[in-house]
Amino acid sequence: MTTDPAPQPTTTDALWNSRFLRACRREPVDATPVWLMRQAGRYMAEYRSLRSKVSFLELCKNPELAAETTIFAAEVLGVDAAILFADILLILEPLGFDLEFSKGEGPVIHNPVREAGDVAGLRPLEDVSALGYVYEAVRKIRDGLPGNIPLIGFAGAPFTLACYAIEGGGSRNYEKAKTFMYSDPGAWDALMTVLTESTARYLNAQVTAGAQAVQVFDSWVGSLGPDDYRRFVQPHMKRLFAAIDPSVPKIHFGTDTGSLLELQRDAGGDVIGLDWRVELDRCWDRLGPEVGVQGNLDPVVLFAPLAEIARQTRRILGQAANRPGHIFNLGHGILPHTPVDHVRALVQMVHEFSAR
Amino acid sequence: MTTDPAPQPTTTDALWNSRFLRACRREPVDATPVWLMRQAGRYMAEYRSLRSKVSFLELCKNPELAAETTIFAAEVLGVDAAILFADILLILEPLGFDLEFSKGEGPVIHNPVREAGDVAGLRPLEDVSALGYVYEAVRKIRDGLPGNIPLIGFAGAPFTLACYAIEGGGSRNYEKAKTFMYSDPGAWDALMTVLTESTARYLNAQVTAGAQAVQVFDSWVGSLGPDDYRRFVQPHMKRLFAAIDPSVPKIHFGTDTGSLLELQRDAGGDVIGLDWRVELDRCWDRLGPEVGVQGNLDPVVLFAPLAEIARQTRRILGQAANRPGHIFNLGHGILPHTPVDHVRALVQMVHEFSAR
Numbered sequence: 001m002t003t004d005p006a007p008q009p010t011t012t013d014a015l016w017n018s019r020f021l022r023a024c025r026r027e028p029v030d031a032t033p034v035w036l037m038r039q040a041g042r043y044m045a046e047y048r049s050l051r052s053k054v055s056f057l058e059l060c061k062n063p064e065l066a067a068e069t070t071i072f073a074a075e076v077l078g079v080d081a082a083i084l085f086a087d088i089l090l091i092l093e094p095l096g097f098d099l100e101f102s103k104g105e106g107p108v109i110h111n112p113v114r115e116a117g118d119v120a121g122l123r124p125l126e127d128v129s130a131l132g133y134v135y136e137a138v139r140k141i142r143d144g145l146p147g148n149i150p151l152i153g154f155a156g157a158p159f160t161l162a163c164y165a166i167e168g169g170g171s172r173n174y175e176k177a178k179t180f181m182y183s184d185p186g187a188w189d190a191l192m193t194v195l196t197e198s199t200a201r202y203l204n205a206q207v208t209a210g211a212q213a214v215q216v217f218d219s220w221v222g223s224l225g226p227d228d229y230r231r232f233v234q235p236h237m238k239r240l241f242a243a244i245d246p247s248v249p250k251i252h253f254g255t256d257t258g259s260l261l262e263l264q265r266d267a268g269g270d271v272i273g274l275d276w277r278v279e280l281d282r283c284w285d286r287l288g289p290e291v292g293v294q295g296n297l298d299p300v301v302l303f304a305p306l307a308e309i310a311r312q313t314r315r316i317l318g319q320a321a322n323r324p325g326h327i328f329n330l331g332h333g334i335l336p337h338t339p340v341d342h343v344r345a346l347v348q349m350v351h352e353f354s355a356r
Numbered sequence: 357m358t359t360d361p362a363p364q365p366t367t368t369d370a371l372w373n374s375r376f377l378r379a380c381r382r383e384p385v386d387a388t389p390v391w392l393m394r395q396a397g398r399y400m401a402e403y404r405s406l407r408s409k410v411s412f413l414e415l416c417k418n419p420e421l422a423a424e425t426t427i428f429a430a431e432v433l434g435v436d437a438a439i440l441f442a443d444i445l446l447i448l449e450p451l452g453f454d455l456e457f458s459k460g461e462g463p464v465i466h467n468p469v470r471e472a473g474d475v476a477g478l479r480p481l482e483d484v485s486a487l488g489y490v491y492e493a494v495r496k497i498r499d500g501l502p503g504n505i506p507l508i509g510f511a512g513a514p515f516t517l518a519c520y521a522i523e524g525g526g527s528r529n530y531e532k533a534k535t536f537m538y539s540d541p542g543a544w545d546a547l548m549t550v551l552t553e554s555t556a557r558y559l560n561a562q563v564t565a566g567a568q569a570v571q572v573f574d575s576w577v578g579s580l581g582p583d584d585y586r587r588f589v590q591p592h593m594k595r596l597f598a599a600i601d602p603s604v605p606k607i608h609f610g611t612d613t614g615s616l617l618e619l620q621r622d623a624g625g626d627v628i629g630l631d632w633r634v635e636l637d638r639c640w641d642r643l644g645p646e647v648g649v650q651g652n653l654d655p656v657v658l659f660a661p662l663a664e665i666a667r668q669t670r671r672i673l674g675q676a677a678n679r680p681g682h683i684f685n686l687g688h689g690i691l692p693h694t695p696v697d698h699v700r701a702l703v704q705m706v707h708e709f710s711a712r
Binding site: 174178223300304312337 | 529530531534535538539578579580581582583584612614615632633634635652654655656657659660661664668671691693
């Protein structure tokens with residue numbers, strides 16, 4: 001049960017007919033919609049200035065500031081969708097994990113899962129109000145955004161959350177997480193089940209609060225081969241996607257997933273995320289006509305001269321060939337030192353080069 | 357010109373007919389050959405003990421110790437090939453780079469390439485004798501190895517070396533290297549040319565000293581998409597492979613290369629390395645019958661219980677289906693905390709499960 005007293009906002013005609021939501025439904029658009037992962041972030045002077053006053057977690061937990069950050073980035077860049085300012089790890093706190101974002105080191109979980117017994121104590125999030133500050137940010141963002149700009153809610157996928165929960169932070173090889181998975185499949189299944197059920201409730205509460213679409217970030221799943229994905233991840237992803245409010249489009253994102261795309265599509269999602277290591281046209285052919293695709297510029301290309309950015313943008317748009325259902329994005333998030341003027345130029349190029 | 361006065365050793369019948377070299381030539385074998393990247397390394401107590409007395413660079417530059425380390429690992433594990441103990445970055449020293457292996461931080465290059473002018477001063481390695489300690493190690497290893505165990509020489513590929521030379525060490529996103537590549541293709545080309553010509557000479561000197569095969573490690577090339585690989589890397593890889601002594605088999609290795617495999621095959625190599633993210637059977641079908649494949653167990657599986665190691669070993673051997681030309685290996689190097697008994701068990705399993 002959510003503490004949110006507001007009714008689910010009606011999706012207005014302007015939102016329904018927005019480029020982004022039309023593309024999610026694989027309907028024709030006047031120009032390819034574009035938004036960028038981490039479009040509100042450290043590469044922006046305004047963001048760095050704000051972060052000099054509040055910590056990352058304070059910013060996430062302050063609905064007013066999170067909303068301002070979200071809306072400012074979307075407006076400055078001229079993108080076709082806003083994405084909630086939050087972090088995929090926030091959900092771990094109400095599950096009992098002690099989460100800290102330490103300077104320079106990234107996220108740290110002080111009480112990681114290390115054995116089956118650590119999982120037995122976990123319970124799926126029953127009362128999603130523990131993350132009420134997120135839904136409050138969603139409401140404020142929806143109120144403040146232009147009426148034709150959809151808001152994307154999001155969550156981390158169970159595998160990626162499980163990696164953080166077991167590793168206790170970022171990792172290069174996911175040695176502890178995979179060893180746990182291989183050594184105690186029962187405990188792994190229990191952990192994934194808790195994460196899956198909690199994530200579904202969390203995403204649905206974001207939709208209730210006013211998100212028009214959701215993206216599931218399985219950022220680290222590309223560390224698995226297809227056989228492991230099939231055994232240890234796909235069943236949970238199927239249950240997750242089946243449990244998300246059917247009224248909103250779902251984007252299924254990962255990186256390093258060139259070998260997993262068909263398995264991810266079968267797990268769920270209206271739009272499949274592609275990173276820059278793959279060719280958009282080939283992958284879309286493999287995925288078939290029942291899904292859209294999102295991607296897939298290398299985030300590092302934004303450091304290149306404008307002529308190179310234009311070349312690569314044209315290449316990707318050429319591969320999509322105006323086929324309905326393409327959402328332009330990077331293959332992963334914007335990097336911290338990216339020049340802001342290049343990001344704005346990219347958004348303009350996508351619109352200009354793809355105008356029908 | 358090499359200072360090596362020894363004639364190239366004759367490849368004996370025992371070597372020629374070894375499982376490993378037969379597999380490189382895609383000839384039938386009595387059991388699938390197996391060796392493991394970083395098979396001599398920190399996961400072994402004997403190696404850690406040695407390293408408590410000498411630094412990593414001292415070990416690389418001491419032919420006696422490098423040979424002992426190489427031979428010991430091959431014999432203890434019962435693998436079908438030995439690989440020279442060395443590091444891909446050694447070649448950077450005679451090119452003028454100030455290389456250090458700092459404790460805990462990995463390799464550091466104190467004078468990285470940062471602008472076109474830094475490349476103009478570089479010259480291809482004319483006199484390969486600057487790396488004479490490597491060829492001396494090769495000779496000692498060849499002398500000390502059993503007569504039916506081939507020795508694999510190796511070098512880093514130009515792209516991977518260029519990344520280190522520009523980043524000044526390891527990197528997560530290769531932001532500096534790719535930005536250099538996109539921003540000044542002429543300087544990039546000059547840098548890659550120096551690295552390509554030097555690497556060819558270095559590998560040929562290893563063959564002259566007694567290596568029966570070579571592996572080219574393009575460990576970081578999977579950070580590029582196919583279009584970038586075609587533009588910035590493939591021409592150099594073609595020239596590199598064309599310049600290597602045609603009498604020895606060449607293994608072309610990379611990670612994260614699921615989208616690049618055909619382009620890598622077209623660049624050269626008798627055997628193409630596959631990491632664990634891909635399915636061996638599908639990839640071999642894509643690559644066609646003119647090349648062998650090497651791989652592709654996830655290094656983290658070696659932390660799993662023996663039953664899981666057996667399951668995944670059987671899966672990979674099943675995908676290879678006794679097709680001549682499969683060399684069993686990990687998808688990347690052995691990780692530092694890997695249990696030695698699991699590594700030995702893996703080698704036995706490969707031989708037992710694949711016995712014809």
